[in-house]
Amino acid sequence: MTPLNLTTAFYLLFTYTVGLIFAVGVILRIYQYATTPQPVNIPLTPAPLTRGGALARILGEVFFFKSLFKSNKATWLFGYAFHISFFLLIFMHFLRHFIYANPLPWWYNIFVDIGIICGIIMVLSLLFLLLRRVVVERIKFISLFQDYLILILLMLIGLAGLSLNYVLTPAALTVVDNSLDPYMNGLLTFQFTNIPANPLFLIHYTLVMLLVAYIPFSKVMHFIGIFFSPTRVMVDNPVEERYYRPGAKDLSI
Amino acid sequence: MAKPKEKYKVPVLDGNINIPRIVPGASAYEHMIEAQKDDMEALGFPSKLQDGWKEKAIGVFKEILDNNKALRDYMDICVRCGACTDKCQFFLGTSDPNNMPVQRQELMRKVYRYYFTPAGFFKNLSNSQELTEEVLKDWFTYFYQCSECRRCSLYCPYGIDTAEVTMAARQIMDSIGLGQKYATEVIHKVFKTGNNIGIPAPALRNTLDDLEEEIKDETGKDVKIPMDVEGVDVLLVPPSADFFAMPHMESLKGYAKVFHKAGISYTVSSYASEAGNFGMFLGSYKNMKEINKRIWDEARRLKVKRVIVGECGHAWRAAYQYSNTMNGPFDFLDSKYKSPTHICDFTLDLINKGAIRLDKSANDDKVVTFHDSCNVARGSRMGDYRGGQFEIPRQLIKAAANHFVELREGTTRESTFCCGAGGGLLTEEVMNIRIAGSMPRMQTVKEAVDNHKVNFYALICAICKTQFSKIFPTYGFDAEMVGGIHQLVSNAIIL
Numbered sequence: 123m124t125p126l127n128l129t130t131a132f133y134l135l136f137t138y139t140v141g142l143i144f145a146v147g148v149i150l151r152i153y154q155y156a157t158t159p160q161p162v163n164i165p166l167t168p169a170p171l172t173r174g175g176a177l178a179r180i181l182g183e184v185f186f187f188k189s190l191f192k193s194n195k196a197t198w199l200f201g202y203a204f205h206i207s208f209f210l211l212i213f214m215h216f217l218r219h220f221i222y223a224n225p226l227p228w229w230y231n232i233f234v235d236i237g238i239i240c241g242i243i244m245v246l247s248l249l250f251l252l253l254r255r256v257v258v259e260r261i262k263f264i265s266l267f268q269d270y271l272i273l274i275l276l277m278l279i280g281l282a283g284l285s286l287n288y289v290l291t292p293a294a295l296t297v298v299d300n301s302l303d304p305y306m307n308g309l310l311t312f313q314f315t316n317i318p319a320n321p322l323f324l325i326h327y328t329l330v331m332l333l334v335a336y337i338p339f340s341k342v343m344h345f346i347g348i349f350f351s352p353t354r355v356m357v358d359n360p361v362e363e364r365y366y367r368p369g370a371k372d373l374s375i
Numbered sequence: 376m377a378k379p380k381e382k383y384k385v386p387v388l389d390g391n392i393n394i395p396r397i398v399p400g401a402s403a404y405e406h407m408i409e410a411q412k413d414d415m416e417a418l419g420f421p422s423k424l425q426d427g428w429k430e431k432a433i434g435v436f437k438e439i440l441d442n443n444k445a446l447r448d449y450m451d452i453c454v455r456c457g458a459c460t461d462k463c464q465f466f467l468g469t470s471d472p473n474n475m476p477v478q479r480q481e482l483m484r485k486v487y488r489y490y491f492t493p494a495g496f497f498k499n500l501s502n503s504q505e506l507t508e509e510v511l512k513d514w515f516t517y518f519y520q521c522s523e524c525r526r527c528s529l530y531c532p533y534g535i536d537t538a539e540v541t542m543a544a545r546q547i548m549d550s551i552g553l554g555q556k557y558a559t560e561v562i563h564k565v566f567k568t569g570n571n572i573g574i575p576a577p578a579l580r581n582t583l584d585d586l587e588e589e590i591k592d593e594t595g596k597d598v599k600i601p602m603d604v605e606g607v608d609v610l611l612v613p614p615s616a617d618f619f620a621m622p623h624m625e626s627l628k629g630y631a632k633v634f635h636k637a638g639i640s641y642t643v644s645s646y647a648s649e650a651g652n653f654g655m656f657l658g659s660y661k662n663m664k665e666i667n668k669r670i671w672d673e674a675r676r677l678k679v680k681r682v683i684v685g686e687c688g689h690a691w692r693a694a695y696q697y698s699n700t701m702n703g704p705f706d707f708l709d710s711k712y713k714s715p716t717h718i719c720d721f722t723l724d725l726i727n728k729g730a731i732r733l734d735k736s737a738n739d740d741k742v743v744t745f746h747d748s749c750n751v752a753r754g755s756r757m758g759d760y761r762g763g764q765f766e767i768p769r770q771l772i773k774a775a776a777n778h779f780v781e782l783r784e785g786t787t788r789e790s791t792f793c794c795g796a797g798g799g800l801l802t803e804e805v806m807n808i809r810i811a812g813s814m815p816r817m818q819t820v821k822e823a824v825d826n827h828k829v830n831f832y833a834l835i836c837a838i839c840k841t842q843f844s845k846i847f848p849t850y851g852f853d854a855e856m857v858g859g860i861h862q863l864v865s866n867a868i869i870l
């Protein structure tokens with residue numbers, strides 16, 4: 123076993139810290155949303171009359187952005203393209219870990235190509251979303267620093283990821299790939315190996331870590347919050363079934 | 376107090392609803408009159424701003440965050456996608472960016488960031504701000520330019536409901552002594568007399584006598600409007616405007632004729648003579664519950680079997696969505712019926728059962744259209760199926776009149792525009808906001824009048840009726856066009 127270098131030591135510490143921030147941050151948020159009482163029943167009507175219906179409604183929002191589709195087709199298209207490609211990419215990154223074996227399966231190149239296409243779609247849709255913030259007067263007015271920050275961060279992540287495929291020679295990429303797998307394994311099994319030393323890779327990795335650490339403090343929490351949004355998840359049956367929370371305070375409705 | 380009419384800014388109608396370019400501060404000049412001392416005290420609030428208001432406000436803010444999932448969630452998850460920016464009638468009408476729902480929320484969210492998130496640390500970068508007097512002034516202006524209509528929530532990918540934010544903001548302001556005169560005055564009247572208008576029982580009986588006489592003159596029939604009668608089947612709770620205001624009274628006559636013809640015993644109550652619930656406009660759970668309680672106390676006292684609510688938007692939402700939580704369960708009523716029942720649901724059911732018959736030709740001089748009141752459309756339901764709040768009033772209109780046309784698609788049903796005066800805005804001092812806020816709706820009215828010769832604008836909301844009776848002439852339409860659905864029923868019912 124090769125001894126660990128200083129870079130790796132740094133990244134190990136960095137990665138675990140980020141993981142901890144993310145896990146604790148997200149769990150705390152979930153706990154907070156889940157335990158805050160909702161004093162009254164406020165589904166936005168017409169709303170489903172059953173639990174199952176309400177679940178279908180929220181899934182429609184999560185998987186198809188139904189309300190956004192209703193309000194703005196262009197935003198829907200590019201927002202949807204971004205989210206789909208982003209999720210596919212996250213999924214494929216995990217998946218890659220399982221299929222990257224010796225010898226590579228014959229379809230590995232197709233797999234990588236799909237990833238590259240997703241990456242391009244992701245960066246382009248982000249570019250559109252960014253342009254929208256700069257060009258459309260109303261959107262420009264409401265945009266805050268953190269809105270630009272997250273878009274740019276995501277774009278840089280995408281670009282750095284793509285650059286691995288376009289800037290590096292196939293041989294250099296293989297070197298990265300070959301050392302990435304044991305490094306990742308090591309994170310889970312505590313049998314640490316050195317992180318790939320390629321600077322482009324390290325940029326990509328670092329940016330991802332920054333993003334992950336930032337998530338619990340950012341608007342990205344909408345991926346959790348939507349499941350707790352009373353106007354969307356509640357069932358329209360206040361007369362049929364009494365909605366009563368004894369702990370609810372006589373405060374705001 | 377009424378301003379001369381020339382001073383109003385009335386847009387010229389061309390039938391189009393355009394998204395305006397933003398004009399920062401365009402409607403900053405129009406704000407509410409502050410609440411009076413005795414009204415505030417009667418509602419359990421401090422009479423005016425006192426030393427230490429800032430700390431108090433933040434304390435109340437925190438308490439609401441800890442006890443209201445909606446606010447907690449909505450403070451965090453807005454992504455500023457902008458989908459809601461062109462959906463609020465008050466932005467469309469005023470061009471003021473603070474009337475874009477997300478920006479209205481931002482007035483509160485920047486204070487939230489400052490006090491309750493680590494972002495408060497990076498003040499300038501994260502747009503977080505201390506609750507200064509300046510900010511409070513903005514709150515008092517713009518949280519009273521929102522009618523709590525929930526249109527923005529419909530279009531938001533996460534369902535973020537600006538009405539909830541507005542209610543919380545108003546609650547915070549009230550709790551430090553910064554109230555709105557109109558709503559607090561009205562609630563104080565309810566506590567004193569049982570209704571928003573402040574009519575005492577004898578005066579109410581007089582009016583009912585007059586109405587009975589009117590019906591007698593018009594139809595020759597002895598149609599009674601009983602008050603405070605024990606042991607009848609139904610407690611009818613209309614908005615108090617139905618007793619006094621025009622065209623509301625025409626609908627009250629309609630209810631009376633329906634009960635009379637169907638032979639169902641009923642009563643109105645002088646103690647619960649108000650379906651409306653301005654506690655909702657305050658965002659105050661406590662006041663709302665108190666007002667709502669009168670209805671159910673009275674139902675218990677009068678030993679009725681069921682409660683029926685008259686034509687009123689926010690009243691129906693208050694009765695439908697909140698009653699059972701706040702003052703239920705209603706096990707002392709007859710479980711055969713759903714309580715509360717909406718009067719439209721009740722009447723349509725009687726028509727379908729053949730208990731009453733309507734002669735549609737009585738309304739042949741009318742081309743009717745229908746305005747979905749937002750509180751009914753987006754905050755409640757009628758009947759026992761999803762969307763009953765859209766179908767039942769339409770079926771009732773079609774049962775009472777031969778000519779019915781819909782308003783422009785995309786502005787009806789759950790996408791309806793607010794009349795521009797809901798949520799406690801039905802007061803003179805914000806007349807320009809009311810005119811501007813009704814503009815999108817008026818564009819569709821113009822289109823319906825031009826293309827379909829619509830001459831009757833059917834409503835099921837007391838505030839809508841008052842607002843449009845005022846706004847129609849302002850925009851050059853006849854106030855007589857405005858009326859309730861039960862006004863149509865009243866014309867058509869065969870006694």
Ligand code: SF4
Nearest residue numbers: 453455456457459531
């Ligand atoms: S639609 Fe919802 S998420 Fe988008 S800006 Fe408006 S409130 Fe925020």
Ligand code: SF4
Nearest residue numbers: 463521522524525527
């Ligand atoms: S609730 Fe209605 S009035 Fe208030 S911000 Fe939303 S759309 Fe505008």
Ligand code: SF4
Nearest residue numbers: 688748749794797838
């Ligand atoms: S008055 Fe009518 S349209 Fe206006 S807020 Fe109330 S229900 Fe909606």
